[in-house]
Amino acid sequence: xxxxxxxxxxxxxxxxxxxxxxxxxxxxxxxIMAADKHKANGKKWRIRERHLFITALLGxxxxxxxxxxxxxxxxxxxxxxxxxxxxxAFNIISGFSMFYWIYIR
Numbered sequence: 001x002x003x004x005x006x007x008x009x010x011x012x013x014x015x016x017x018x019x020x021x022x023x024x025x026x027x028x029x030x031x032i033m034a035a036d037k038h039k040a041n042g043k044k045w046r047i048r049e050r051h052l053f054i055t056a057l058l059g060x061x062x063x064x065x066x067x068x069x070x071x072x073x074x075x076x077x078x079x080x081x082x083x084x085x086x087x088x089a090f091n092i093i094s095g096f097s098m099f100y101w102i103y104i105r
Contacts (some may be wrong), residue, residue, distance in 0.1 A: 014102075026063030029055050029067070033067025033074075053083065061088035 036047040048079060052074075056064045056083050065084050067073065074080040 007085040016017065022059055025058055025060040026066070027100055029060035029063025029079075030070070033064060034071055037067075037071040037073040049079070052080075053087070056084055057059040057090075061091050 029052075032047055032052065036052070039046050052064060061084055065088060068075055068080060068084065
């Protein structure tokens with residue numbers, strides 16, 4: 001039994017688009033944390049915390065957490081140190097729920 005995967009078949013798979021979306025939203029999360037840290041050091045106009053939380057809720061919590069750790073940014077704010085991990089757990093539960101409803105049910 002051989003499995004043949006072509007570029008055409010990959011673009012027809014919904015999993016490809018899910019992985020692509022999650023990659024982009026998490027890279028975006030790391031990027032905006034880096035940008036906000038850079039702006040904070042330069043005393044410039046900052047990225048709103050609401051924007052950071054919305055990005056996390058849309059699936060980018062892992063990227064936001066990575067940015068928090070990499071850039072030591074927002075680590076003193078309890079809303080971030082408790083809120084982002086909770087949103088990350090919500091992202092994981094949502095992902096498993098979607099998997100269950102699509103493949104198992």
